[in-house]
Structure formats: C-alpha cells, structure tokens
Amino acid sequence: MTKLLGVIGDPVAHSLSPVIHNHWIREAGFDATYEAIQIAAEDFEPALAALRQKSCAGFNVTLPHKLSAFAACRNLTDAAQKIGAVNTLTPIDETEWAGHNTDAQGFLDSLEWGGVDLQARPKTLVIGAGGAARAVVYALVSKGIYPTILNRTEARAKVLSADLTGSKSVYGSIDALAQIIDTLDLVINTVSAGHSGNILELPKGQNRFFVDISYGKAASKQLDFATQHGWQTLDGLGMLIAQAALSFETWFDEYPPTDEILKRCRKLVETLT
Incomplete structure (x- = not known):
C-alpha cells in the first residue's frame, strides 16, 4: 500500500518540500507519495x-503548526x-506520534555545504528570537558557540539566552546592532523582514559571512545588499x-543524495525571484 507523507502548514501551496521528497521517493523506488496539506491552525x-x-x-x-x-x-x-518545536512527525502506534526537529542539524549541514567554518568564526550573532532562532541557537551551542542574540523585543532574546545557553549568550535589542557588528565574524538573520521589503543596514563586510535562513524573494534584497557591501552570503x-x-x-532509514535536488531547487527559486 502506498504510504502517505506530506508537509502540513497554512499557507503551504508554495512549499518546495513535495518537489524535494517526491524526487527522492522516485529515485529510491519507494511506494510512497508526499503532498502539501493545508490545515488551518x-x-x-x-x-x-x-x-x-x-x-x-x-x-x-511548518508554520503555524510547529508548537501544536x-x-x-x-x-x-x-x-x-x-x-520547543517539532518539524517532523513519525507514527508510534494507531494514535500516538514521535516528534523530531531536523532544523538544527539541517542548519549546521547547510553551513558546512556553504563553506562556513564555525570554529573559525566564533564571534557569532543571531538576529531574532522566534522558533527559527531557537533552532539556530541550539545548533550553535551544540558546537560550543554561544552567540550574541538581538531581537526587536529584548525580553524574548533574554528568554532564548536563558533557555538554550544557560544565559551564557549576551542578548539585547536589535537597536544595538550598529554598535557590535564590526566585532563579529558571522551574522545569522532569522527574521523574515524581506517579506515586507525591509533590510538590515550593514557596514562593510570585509569578507565576513552573512547568513539569511530565508531564500528566494524573501531573502534576495537583503543578500544583494550584503554582497554589495563585501559580505560573503x-x-x-x-x-x-x-x-x-x-x-x-527518519522515515525511510536512508539518507538521500542532496546535490542534484539542491541544484534543481536553486533553478526553481531563481525563476521566481
């Protein structure tokens, strides 16, 4: 019997996940299908x-269901x-689920693929304090990096620092960005300001790394600005x-090849940007 998989979200029609997973399913020859499933909160x-x-x-x-x-x-x-969030579900029995979060390790893997050596860039900043920021901070701490955390609402940055770094991470308001950015090796933006056309003003990058965890149109304006100012992006x-x-x-006990689908998705994103 064909197994059902999918991504649950609202909205979800834009998701690349069906393209990605159905490619791997076909390549591996599994009897399964992966669908975009829109469900209201x-x-x-x-x-x-x-x-x-x-x-x-x-x-x-995906959003808005990770906490649920x-x-x-x-x-x-x-x-x-x-x-404090789940992005992957596997069934345990007829009613119960096991919850996984692959965002943190996925973030670390993406840094490696992109040539970012964390050990060479220990002075790291995370912008934002939402669910995505929590995954990024968890990932960094697992590698011994305690990033500075800046957020529009400083209280949320304080909670994130306490929860995931034992308050070892310095935290503050995003207003402090201009004062500290020249001291940093790596800046990681988890805030989707690009959706509204806003960008973070950056000084000269001097070949430092700026990472935006968005992609496509949501990230293009910010990343173009960073590139023009000498940041690796x-x-x-x-x-x-x-x-x-x-x-x-997690589902199939088989890690799929990633190079081909990354190139394919890059081309798809470029056509929409």
Missing part, C-alpha cells in the same frame, strides 16, 4: 487524528524538547534541503 488536532487513520509514514510540519505538533507528541527527541535553501534529507532518513 484551529483544525490541526482533528486533522492530524484523521491523517493518522491513513497509511502514513510521517509528516513535516510539539504538544501532540508522546515522544520527543532532545532537539525537539529543547527547541548564504541563503536558507541549503537548510531547507538538509532538514528535509534528515526527515527522509
């Missing part, structure tokens, strides 16, 4: 219960527990592919 619990009645292998979860997925799981990996498409590969491995 208020319908998440009953919809997830209904999906469990189908022959499913698991699901990815966390609450729905009986078992949680260490990453999911500490980050990396967008979030690699993170998307890397976290997807880890989800695929």
Whole structure:
C-alpha cells in the first residue's frame, strides 16, 4: 500500500518540500507519495487524528503548526524538547506520534555545504528570537558557540539566552546592532523582514559571512545588499534541503543524495525571484 507523507502548514501551496521528497521517493523506488496539506491552525488536532487513520509514514510540519505538533507528541527527541518545536512527525502506534526537529542539524549541514567554518568564526550573532532562532541557537551551542542574540523585543532574546545557553549568550535589542557588528565574524538573520521589503543596514563586510535562513524573494534584497557591501552570503535553501534529507532518513532509514535536488531547487527559486 502506498504510504502517505506530506508537509502540513497554512499557507503551504508554495512549499518546495513535495518537489524535494517526491524526487527522492522516485529515485529510491519507494511506494510512497508526499503532498502539501493545508490545515488551518484551529483544525490541526482533528486533522492530524484523521491523517493518522491513513497509511502514513510521517509528516513535516511548518508554520503555524510547529508548537501544536510539539504538544501532540508522546515522544520527543532532545532537539525537539529543547527547541520547543517539532518539524517532523513519525507514527508510534494507531494514535500516538514521535516528534523530531531536523532544523538544527539541517542548519549546521547547510553551513558546512556553504563553506562556513564555525570554529573559525566564533564571534557569532543571531538576529531574532522566534522558533527559527531557537533552532539556530541550539545548533550553535551544540558546537560550543554561544552567540550574541538581538531581537526587536529584548525580553524574548533574554528568554532564548536563558533557555538554550544557560544565559551564557549576551542578548539585547536589535537597536544595538550598529554598535557590535564590526566585532563579529558571522551574522545569522532569522527574521523574515524581506517579506515586507525591509533590510538590515550593514557596514562593510570585509569578507565576513552573512547568513539569511530565508531564500528566494524573501531573502534576495537583503543578500544583494550584503554582497554589495563585501559580505560573503548564504541563503536558507541549503537548510531547507538538509532538514528535509534528515526527515527522509527518519522515515525511510536512508539518507538521500542532496546535490542534484539542491541544484534543481536553486533553478526553481531563481525563476521566481
């Protein structure tokens, strides 16, 4: 029987995940299909219960459902527990789910693919304090990096520092960016300001790295600005592919090849930018 997989979100029609996973499913010869499944926030619990009645292998979860997925799981990996969000579900039995978070390791893998050596760039800044920032900070701490955390609401940056770094990370308001940016080796932006056309003003990069975990149109204006000011840049498409590969491995016990699908998705994104 064909196994159902998919990404649950709202909105979700724009997601590249079906392109990515169905490519891997075909290449591996698995009897499965991966679909984009739009579910409103208020319908998440009953919809997830209904999906469990189908022959499913698991699901990815994206906005706005990562916290709801966390609450729905009986078992949680260490990453999911500490980050406080689930992006990958696997069924345990007829009613229960296990929750994983592949975003953190996916972020680390994407840095490696992009030539970012964290050990050579220990003075790191994370901009933002939402769910994506929590995954990034968890990933950095796992490598012994305690980043500075700046956010529009300083109180949220303080909570993130306390939760994931034992308050070892310096935190503050985004207003402090101009005062500290010249001391940094690596800047990681987790805030989707690009959706509204806003960008972070940056000084000369002097070949330092600026990473935006968005991709496509949402990141292009910011990354173009950074490139023009002498920063090496990396967008979030690699993170998307890397976290997807880890989800695929969770479901099928097989890590898929990533180079071809990364190139294919890059071309798709460029046509839409």
